[in-house]
Amino acid sequence: MPRPGFVLDVDRSTPPTLFWHGEGFRLERLPTGSRIIYPPEPLDALPDPDEAIRRALLEPIDSEPLPALLKPGMKLTIAFDDVSLPLPPMRQPDNRQRVIEAVLDMAAAAGVDDVQLIAALALHRRMTEAELRHALGDRIYDAFAPHGLLTQHDAEDPAGMLHLGTTDEGEDVEINRRAAESDLLVYVNINLVAMDGGHKSVATGLASYKSLRHHHNVRTMQHSRSFMDQHRSELHSSNWRMGRHLKAAGVRIFQIETTLNTNQFPDQFAFLQKREWEWKAGDRARYLAVTKSLERAPERLSRRIFQSMKAPHEMTSVQAGEVEAVHAVTTENVYRQQMVEVQGQTDILTMGLPYICPYNVNSVMNPILVMCTGLGYFFNLYRGQPLVRAGGVVIMSHPTPWEFSPVHHPSYIDFFEQVLAETTDPLEIEAKYEESFATDPWYIHLYRTGHAYHGVHPFYMWYWGAHALDHLGGVIVVGGDPASVRRLGFKPASTMRDALEMATDVVGRDPSVTHLHCPPLLMADVKA
Amino acid sequence: MRLRAGFPYGPPTWPGSVPRPPIERRTGVDFETGWARRYPARLARAVFVDQMLRPVVRALVPPHVHGIDRLESLEGPVIFVANHQSHLDTPLLLSALPDRWRHRAVVAAAADYFFDTRLKGTLSALVLGALPVERGRVDRRPLEQARALLDDGWSIVIFPEGGRSGDGWAQPFRGGAAYLAMHGGFPVVPVHLEGTGRVLPKGAKRPSRAAVHVTFGSPLRPREGERTNKFSDRIEEAVAVLADEQATDWWTARRRAAMRTTPSLAGPDAGAWRRSWALERGARRRPVRTWP
Numbered sequence: 176m177p178r179p180g181f182v183l184d185v186d187r188s189t190p191p192t193l194f195w196h197g198e199g200f201r202l203e204r205l206p207t208g209s210r211i212i213y214p215p216e217p218l219d220a221l222p223d224p225d226e227a228i229r230r231a232l233l234e235p236i237d238s239e240p241l242p243a244l245l246k247p248g249m250k251l252t253i254a255f256d257d258v259s260l261p262l263p264p265m266r267q268p269d270n271r272q273r274v275i276e277a278v279l280d281m282a283a284a285a286g287v288d289d290v291q292l293i294a295a296l297a298l299h300r301r302m303t304e305a306e307l308r309h310a311l312g313d314r315i316y317d318a319f320a321p322h323g324l325l326t327q328h329d330a331e332d333p334a335g336m337l338h339l340g341t342t343d344e345g346e347d348v349e350i351n352r353r354a355a356e357s358d359l360l361v362y363v364n365i366n367l368v369a370m371d372g373g374h375k376s377v378a379t380g381l382a383s384y385k386s387l388r389h390h391h392n393v394r395t396m397q398h399s400r401s402f403m404d405q406h407r408s409e410l411h412s413s414n415w416r417m418g419r420h421l422k423a424a425g426v427r428i429f430q431i432e433t434t435l436n437t438n439q440f441p442d443q444f445a446f447l448q449k450r451e452w453e454w455k456a457g458d459r460a461r462y463l464a465v466t467k468s469l470e471r472a473p474e475r476l477s478r479r480i481f482q483s484m485k486a487p488h489e490m491t492s493v494q495a496g497e498v499e500a501v502h503a504v505t506t507e508n509v510y511r512q513q514m515v516e517v518q519g520q521t522d523i524l525t526m527g528l529p530y531i532c533p534y535n536v537n538s539v540m541n542p543i544l545v546m547c548t549g550l551g552y553f554f555n556l557y558r559g560q561p562l563v564r565a566g567g568v569v570i571m572s573h574p575t576p577w578e579f580s581p582v583h584h585p586s587y588i589d590f591f592e593q594v595l596a597e598t599t600d601p602l603e604i605e606a607k608y609e610e611s612f613a614t615d616p617w618y619i620h621l622y623r624t625g626h627a628y629h630g631v632h633p634f635y636m637w638y639w640g641a642h643a644l645d646h647l648g649g650v651i652v653v654g655g656d657p658a659s660v661r662r663l664g665f666k667p668a669s670t671m672r673d674a675l676e677m678a679t680d681v682v683g684r685d686p687s688v689t690h691l692h693c694p695p696l697l698m699a700d701v702k703a
Numbered sequence: 704m705r706l707r708a709g710f711p712y713g714p715p716t717w718p719g720s721v722p723r724p725p726i727e728r729r730t731g732v733d734f735e736t737g738w739a740r741r742y743p744a745r746l747a748r749a750v751f752v753d754q755m756l757r758p759v760v761r762a763l764v765p766p767h768v769h770g771i772d773r774l775e776s777l778e779g780p781v782i783f784v785a786n787h788q789s790h791l792d793t794p795l796l797l798s799a800l801p802d803r804w805r806h807r808a809v810v811a812a813a814a815d816y817f818f819d820t821r822l823k824g825t826l827s828a829l830v831l832g833a834l835p836v837e838r839g840r841v842d843r844r845p846l847e848q849a850r851a852l853l854d855d856g857w858s859i860v861i862f863p864e865g866g867r868s869g870d871g872w873a874q875p876f877r878g879g880a881a882y883l884a885m886h887g888g889f890p891v892v893p894v895h896l897e898g899t900g901r902v903l904p905k906g907a908k909r910p911s912r913a914a915v916h917v918t919f920g921s922p923l924r925p926r927e928g929e930r931t932n933k934f935s936d937r938i939e940e941a942v943a944v945l946a947d948e949q950a951t952d953w954w955t956a957r958r959r960a961a962m963r964t965t966p967s968l969a970g971p972d973a974g975a976w977r978r979s980w981a982l983e984r985g986a987r988r989r990p991v992r993t994w995p
Binding site: 183184185186187188189190191202451452453454456459462463 | 710711712714715716717718719720721
């Protein structure tokens with residue numbers, strides 16, 4: 176029986192706490208009286224995931240069984256989450272492979288010939304063949320890719336997009352034409368965090384810049400408190416309006432959502448899954464071996480080691496059917512795995528940031544992604560109210576190197592060099608620079624033909640942290656490259672002790688400190 | 704001053720607010736000894752017992768073994784029950800056991816003494832083939848384990864007093880051996896060990912040389928309808944008769960047994976000095992033969 180998460184009150188006998196630090200770790204001793212939020216242990220996996228998938232398809236929620244929706248001569252499109260999920264990438268077979276194979280089996284039995292697969296990557300980079308093969312498996316790839324039936328969403332293809340009108344609030348709804356014109360669109364999700372899935376799958380994953388800008392903007396993000404809680408998230412409200420508009424426009428969606436447990440690391444990194452005082456001699460030996468090796472290894476090698484790590488994630492639930500009904504069940508299952516109740520806010524929130532976020536799989540975690548991971552994702556891992564009080568301080572631990580992947584993140588480089596050199600204010604950035612980056616033909620070319628994120632993507636990363644920037648009194652990065660940390664508008668600190676001392680200038684003497692203990696993933700249910 | 708490496712070089716400290724889970728016991732009666740009955744450990748033990756233990760025992764305390772002929776017709780697993788005065792008893796008895804039992808015997812040993820640490824437990828299991836048993840409280844698990852071993856063809860050496868004698872006189876026998884015999888139908892061979900209490904008494908640090916005697920009795924089996932405690936009493940009486948036989952002679956011991964006047968193993972019901980006096984000077988002493 177997995178143990179639930181809990182909040183530890185640090186006392187003199189609490190051992191040092193593990194912090195992610197990019198492609199490495201730090202052991203930090205937090206002040207006595209601090210709180211550490213420990214995540215629940217990984218839930219038990221489904222005993223037979225393939226049978227669970229089959230049952231979900233045959234007994235969907237608020238929908239006819241999938242076989243009843245499949246007819247000869249129909250046009251079937253299967254869209255699936257891109258390389259940004261799950262994190263780290265899971266060991267094969269991936270959930271997408273299991274689910275899509277089950278769907279294709281039923282489609283074959285029903286005699287459906289016109290089937291196309293689309294990677295729903297919105298404005299993310301295109302996946303490589305290796306990444307597609309990993310997510311879908313060789314059987315699917317070899318059956319569909321050679322015939323041009325495995326495609327990747329292209330939001331900048333004028334002929335490939337279809338405008339379906341606007342919502343009641345005037346939001347453009349424009350999605351992939353093939354998906355919109357299909358008799359049935361099956362969307363296959365991996366719901367790693369509560370933000371994923373629901374109407375966001377199609378309304379974001381298969382949309383264009385014209386459509387996305389209605390919810391991927393500063394105002395929406397500042398009114399999403401948090402975007403992990405769909406009932407208090409303007410991001411989700413907008414997506415839900417678009418999703419309902421799609422339904423009204425005749426787009427028939429059969430949603431399949433899967434959840435994972437937090438078994439995120441292989442055996443050699445098993446210590447990442449454990450509470451520090453429960454580390455056995457083997458865990459300590461592995462920790463020392465890993466950290467000492469990484470300290471001596473060249474940066475590229477460290478990155479390769481971490482990026483090649485495949486998570487032993489296991490499926491904890493699968494549900495299919497009508498989008499909203501399915502997503503309600505999925506969200507409960509995500510919360511069941513990740514939610515920890517926390518009493519009250521804190522003056523200072525500390526967090527260790529990992530080597531990976533949704534946008535640097537097989538790539539470099541550049542400074543903008545460090546900001547997005549810390550102030551976008553980790554800060555928003557709450558329900559109720561933010562973990563840190565208004566005017567409080569976030570202390571993040573990450574090396575924050577001034578380093579970018581020119582292949583994956585070309586527009587990020589210019590955003591960092593030009594835009595952030597001018598201002599870090601999200602509203603000013605949005606008003607002054609977004610349009611030019613979003614419509615830049617070179618970025619569009621790289622997005623469509625290479626493996627580059629769209630020109631506007633770094634703006635979205637910055638907006639992702641807009642709520643935190645609006646809420647916080649200061650951000651300090653421990654162990655980060657001072658130049659890139661200052662460029663982000665944050666303060667660099669050499670040690671955690673220095674950072675805590677610096678934070679008292681903002682929050683006053685004797686502050687309360689709370690640490691968000693990731694890994695593995697957790698979400699705080701913050702009570703008043 | 705004891706230096707202790709800090710975490711992560713040393714073990715972590717435990718936060719005061721987190722309750723510690725019950726520690727999984729791997730010592731005492733929970734010590735796993737199955738490995739000691741597999742062939743590599745048995746081979747090592749056989750070599751140790753035959754090539755080291757027996758020569759050392761013979762050199763230190765040359766044993767006089769009596770009554771082996773009483774076991775001639777006996778086959779299969781046996782429960783050997785002996786009195787207990789010294790740590791020397793186990794090596795002595797193992798050395799004296801006939802070959803057909805010596806290499807397929809386990810010794811029931813006090814879990815709280817021989818298995819209180821992993822090192823002691825490992826050595827006890829490997830060298831003596833020891834099996835941990837609780838002596839302070841009733842616990843059926845070791846009995847069930849012993850029963851399974853008997854069923855599997857292993858013989859068991861039991862010292863039913865539960866510990867070494869403090870003053871040289873025996874303590875009351877407990878019923879474990881009788882229970883095993885009753886429930887499995889295995890024969891019980893009473894054994895009397897004499898002299899080990901003088902060589903290495905309880906509390907002594909060094910052994911002294913003296914002659915020791917090991918006397919095997921005739922196998923006992925529970926009678927029809929006999930209760931466990933009665934059978935246990937009969938086993939104790941059989942050891943007492945062997946003690947008497949050793950102190951006097953076979954015929955005298957048989958006659959006293961027939962008249963139910965065999966001196967008790969527990970000694971006189973008297974004060975401490977009189978018990979010691981009786982042990983050293985009294986009835987248990989072999990009479991001086993005048994003739995022939």
